[in-house]
Amino acid sequence: MNDDLTRRTFLKQTGASIAAWAAASAGHARQNASPSELTAQQHRVVEIEWQSMAHYPDGYNDVEVDVVCTRPDGSTFTAPAFWDGGTRWKFRFAGAQLGEYRLESRTNQVDDAGLNAQRRVVRVEAGVGDNPLYRHGRLRVAEDRRHLEHADGTPFLWIGDTWWMGLTTRLDWPAGFQWLTSDRVQKGFSVVQIIAGPYPDMDAWDPRGRSEAGFPFEDGFHRINPAYYRAADRKIQHLVESGLMPCIVGMWGYYLPQLGLDKVRRFWRYLIARYGAYPVTWCLCGEATMPYYLSQDRETDAARQKTGWTEVMAYVRQTDGYRNLITIHPTHYGREQVEDPSLMDFEMLQTGHGDIDSVPRVIESVRRSVAASPRMPVINSEVNYEGIMGRSWQNIQRLGFYHTMMNGAAGFTYGANGIWQLNTEEQPYGPSPHGRSWGSTPWRVAARLPGSEQVGLGGRFFRQHPWWELERHPEWIDEPRKDNDAYGPVAAGIPGRLRIVYSPHCWNPPRVRGFEPGVDYSASWFDPVAGVESLIGSVEPDADNAWTPPFPSEVHDWLLVLRAE
Numbered sequence: 001m002n003d004d005l006t007r008r009t010f011l012k013q014t015g016a017s018i019a020a021w022a023a024a025s026a027g028h029a030r031q032n033a034s035p036s037e038l039t040a041q042q043h044r045v046v047e048i049e050w051q052s053m054a055h056y057p058d059g060y061n062d063v064e065v066d067v068v069c070t071r072p073d074g075s076t077f078t079a080p081a082f083w084d085g086g087t088r089w090k091f092r093f094a095g096a097q098l099g100e101y102r103l104e105s106r107t108n109q110v111d112d113a114g115l116n117a118q119r120r121v122v123r124v125e126a127g128v129g130d131n132p133l134y135r136h137g138r139l140r141v142a143e144d145r146r147h148l149e150h151a152d153g154t155p156f157l158w159i160g161d162t163w164w165m166g167l168t169t170r171l172d173w174p175a176g177f178q179w180l181t182s183d184r185v186q187k188g189f190s191v192v193q194i195i196a197g198p199y200p201d202m203d204a205w206d207p208r209g210r211s212e213a214g215f216p217f218e219d220g221f222h223r224i225n226p227a228y229y230r231a232a233d234r235k236i237q238h239l240v241e242s243g244l245m246p247c248i249v250g251m252w253g254y255y256l257p258q259l260g261l262d263k264v265r266r267f268w269r270y271l272i273a274r275y276g277a278y279p280v281t282w283c284l285c286g287e288a289t290m291p292y293y294l295s296q297d298r299e300t301d302a303a304r305q306k307t308g309w310t311e312v313m314a315y316v317r318q319t320d321g322y323r324n325l326i327t328i329h330p331t332h333y334g335r336e337q338v339e340d341p342s343l344m345d346f347e348m349l350q351t352g353h354g355d356i357d358s359v360p361r362v363i364e365s366v367r368r369s370v371a372a373s374p375r376m377p378v379i380n381s382e383v384n385y386e387g388i389m390g391r392s393w394q395n396i397q398r399l400g401f402y403h404t405m406m407n408g409a410a411g412f413t414y415g416a417n418g419i420w421q422l423n424t425e426e427q428p429y430g431p432s433p434h435g436r437s438w439g440s441t442p443w444r445v446a447a448r449l450p451g452s453e454q455v456g457l458g459g460r461f462f463r464q465h466p467w468w469e470l471e472r473h474p475e476w477i478d479e480p481r482k483d484n485d486a487y488g489p490v491a492a493g494i495p496g497r498l499r500i501v502y503s504p505h506c507w508n509p510p511r512v513r514g515f516e517p518g519v520d521y522s523a524s525w526f527d528p529v530a531g532v533e534s535l536i537g538s539v540e541p542d543a544d545n546a547w548t549p550p551f552p553s554e555v556h557d558w559l560l561v562l563r564a565e
Contacts, residue, residue, distance in 0.1 A: 036120050041127035043134045045094045045277045050105065052087045053114040059083040060223040061266065065107045065115050067091050069321070072099030072124075077321035081105065082273035085226035089115055092277040094322070095124035096137055096151060131243045132190075138279040139245070139325050141345050145375045147410040147468040148325070148346065155468045158379050158411020159459035160191035160247065161452070162420045164286070165199055167232045169212050170422035170429075171443065177235055180419075181242050183447055187456030188463075192244050193283065193329075193381065193413060196232065196271055197251035200286055201421065201432040204255065208429065221259045224270055233274075240278050247281045249329060253288040253337075256308045257301050264308065265315050272320045282320070283348070284313055286329040288337035293433040310338040317343060329381055333369060342374050346410065348381035351400075355391045358384055359399045359486035363407060367472075370408040377410035385415035386451040387441055392417075397451030398528050398557055399486055401458050402502045406490045407472055414455045418446030457531035461559070469494050477501055477510040499562040506551070506558045513546045515539070519564050525552045526559040533561070 040046045056063050065081040081091035095101050105118040127134050137151025148156040161184050163171065171177050184192070197216050198204040209215060213227035239246050250271060256264055268284075288309045291301035309328065316326055325345040328337050334348040335341035351365045352358035362383060369378040383400045384392035397414065404412045418441035421429040428440035470492040476499060480488030489510040493499040496516050503510055515521070523536040534553070539562060541547045552558045 037123070038120065039123045039125060040093075040095065041134065042098060042124050043094055043096060043127060043137050043279065045092050046122055048091045048093065048103070048120055049084075050081075050089045050091075050118050051114050052089060052109070053112050054109070055087055056109075058223065059085075059087075059089075060270070063089075063107065063109055063115070064269075065089050065091070065105055067093075067103050067105050069093065070102040071095070072097045072101065079276060079321035080269055080273040080319065082270055083226070084230070087114075092274070093122055094277040095122060098124055098126060100124075131241070133240060133243060133245055133279040138322065139281060140323075141325065141377060142468065144468070145377065146370070146408065147377050149468075156190070157459060157463055157467060158191050158413070159189050159455065160193055160379070160381065160411065160413030161189050162382065162385070162413055162415035163192050163194045163422075164249070164420045165209070165422045166192070166194045167196065167211055167235055168199075168209060168422060170208070170424050170427075171235075173212075173231070173234060174238075176444075178238065180443075180447055181238060181244060184452075184456075185242050185244060187453055188459045189414075189452075189456060190243075190245060190459070191247050191281075191411070191413070192239055193247045193249060194235075194239075195249040195251065195286065196229075196275075197249075197267060198255050200252040201429075201438075203433070204258070221263050224267065229274055236275060236278065236280075240280075245279055245281065246275070247283050248275055249283040250285050253285040253290055253305050253309065254292040254295070254301070256285070256305050256312075258292075261308050261311060264312055268312060268316050269319055272316065276320050276322045276324060279324075281325045281327065282316055284309055284316065284326065284328045287331050287350070288328050290331050306337065306339060310340055310343070313338055313343045314340075327379070333365070335369075335372065341376075344376070346377040346379060347372075348379050350382040351380055353384055353388050353392065355384065355389075355396055356399070356486055359396070359403060360484035362400050363403050363484040363486075363490075366404050366407040366409050378408070379411045379413065380404040380409055381413045382415060383413075385417045385420060385438075386449050387446060388417040388438055390439070394449070394451040394454055394529075395557075398454055398458070399504055401455050402504075402528065402557070402559070403486075403490065405458070405462060405467070406470075406492045406500070406502050408470070408492075410468075412455065412458075414452055416443075416446040416449055416452060417441060419443045454528060454531075458528060460531065461526055461528070465498060465500070466494065470498075470500065473499075476514055477512055493562075497564050499560075501560040501562075502557070503560060504557045507555055509549045509551065509558075509560065511546055511548045512539075512560070512562070513544075515541050515545055515547070521562040522565050523549060524561050524563075525549075526561055527552070527554075528557055528559060538565075 060083050070076050101122045103120040107115045136154040142149040199209045211231050213231045289302045289306050291298040295301050330337045351362045401412050417439045425442045431437045472492045476491040487505040489503045491501045521539040526533045
């Protein structure tokens, strides 16, 4: 039978997605005897489509469809379905438990037999493959409330990249998007931060915010543009299938006064319905309390945004039955962007774009956030985009990354100037509303800057060790006299098992002190530029129970690794 005809028949009978068809053709999901029954792999998405009996002039605003999902163990959760234009409503489902799920739709249009009381059965079977997002399940906060982990308890190290405007045409599909995805996977990244609504550094109708299907919203923000999100689906799904977790940012914070709280909540319901079944994290907005660049009343707008985004955060927690993790991208500290930080699962930081001058702020911010209450994992989500303002090159990327991780963070997000705004060779992004441009480096050039590879090497280094157990131990070395010294060494580890010392200035390697009685260590140098580890040998403390390592092979920053033998 013709493959395209077979696919159309499958989709028509089952309501499954293109992704489900691809899985079915590979034996990973299949149609059962009845169109109301589906089989899918654990954690993978199945899409179900319903047609309304009536034509609604404003399906986005006037019709709400929720689906009650009963798990194999009898417990239930509820998640929204979404309007996809015309008379089409869709529900995306993924199951964590093995066995039979029973789904039933409910709607405020109770007389619409096409939408109300629709029933489906999905049998979830064990998955195959090495994709960590499917193999280990979606994310949760670990018991120590310091790091993130998958549903099966596997620790998740957040090594992110910043593609704020990646759903626009400036990151072309499929060639450009797939190439950049592959490059980041090969380098060891695990997350992509990407915006699903109106963008920063522009107003909502700036042509630079278009995809091939137009803008996210229709004029006046009255309703979303379904075609925009059908185009976005391909990119979001490709990230997930490649093993990169999308951190979906709703919009930039200053749009809340423009849309109003009700429209923002409606929009977030839509994002939850469209993408909540995937293994994603939610970032409510970017720079939540920053007013629009040309705001005439900045103080009033900032206060309104803080109150409003707090209410939106509570709404998202209530609405998302999949319980995807929630955070917010800040002007500095995430917990300061909302009135109730206990509503969010982990904290994001923005620690500056001032090159070497920003590094002390990185150190101070991470230490303060890790120690703050309520306790939660900390991600440094924006700092010193590589090349921004003609500076912040790879040495600054390494300083920011290692100071972040060695001081107790759960992850780090890299950024390259040229990628976050997606400059193309033919058309650089150009000026922001304040009239200045952040730089014109094309994204394909920016993608090859050495900082991304070196941050990826850092992620691989930490994954070789129980990084989630590391604690800072200033007593193990002679720390700098100046607080938060960018070039001062920092020590972290697990007493009696592992010591790691990051030495940003290795002209004189730091002296290591206070070895535990009866514990013998073997030492090595790790080169954060090349990603190569070189054995030093056994550690032999002197009469003061201290040890000075030999010089590494070159003068730049290094990591000294001491493992208990």
